Amino acid sequence: MKFGTAFLAIWASLAIASGLMYVFASPKTRREFWMPMQIIAALALVTAAILINESTALIGFSVFAALVIMLNAVTIRICAQCGLSNRNTFFFPVPKFCNRCGHSLEQAGKTHS
Numbered sequence: 001m002k003f004g005t006a007f008l009a010i011w012a013s014l015a016i017a018s019g020l021m022y023v024f025a026s027p028k029t030r031r032e033f034w035m036p037m038q039i040i041a042a043l044a045l046v047t048a049a050i051l052i053n054e055s056t057a058l059i060g061f062s063v064f065a066a067l068v069i070m071l072n073a074v075t076i077r078i079c080a081q082c083g084l085s086n087r088n089t090f091f092f093p094v095p096k097f098c099n100r101c102g103h104s105l106e107q108a109g110k111t112h113s
């Protein structure tokens with residue numbers, strides 16, 4: 001398998017997963033799965049590049065892409081109230097309150113029972 005194919009496959013499955021989540025999952029579920037999904041995508045991308053091992057440039061590119069994904073995972077906060085993806089234009093500082101409904105975006109990763 002070519003790296004390009006693996007890259008597209010990972011992106012496509014991520015897009016499909018996000019699409020399904022957007023349609024079916026509650027804002028709270030989306031918020032909980034957002035970070036793990038991004039991290040899995042980043043790791044899958046780097047793993048694919050290393051396994052396929054086409055060229056150093058491609059591995060370098062995949063590491064760069066993975067870092068961008070990780071940055072997204074850290075700086076985008078999904079509102080547990082309305083499901084809006086909140087991010088500042090320049091990545092940092094990470095938003096603390098939802099742009100739409102003003103709900104607090106803190107407590108990332110905490111589960112409430």
Ligand SMILES: [Zn+2]
Pocket residue numbers: 079080081082083084098099100101102103
């Ligand atoms: Zn909101």
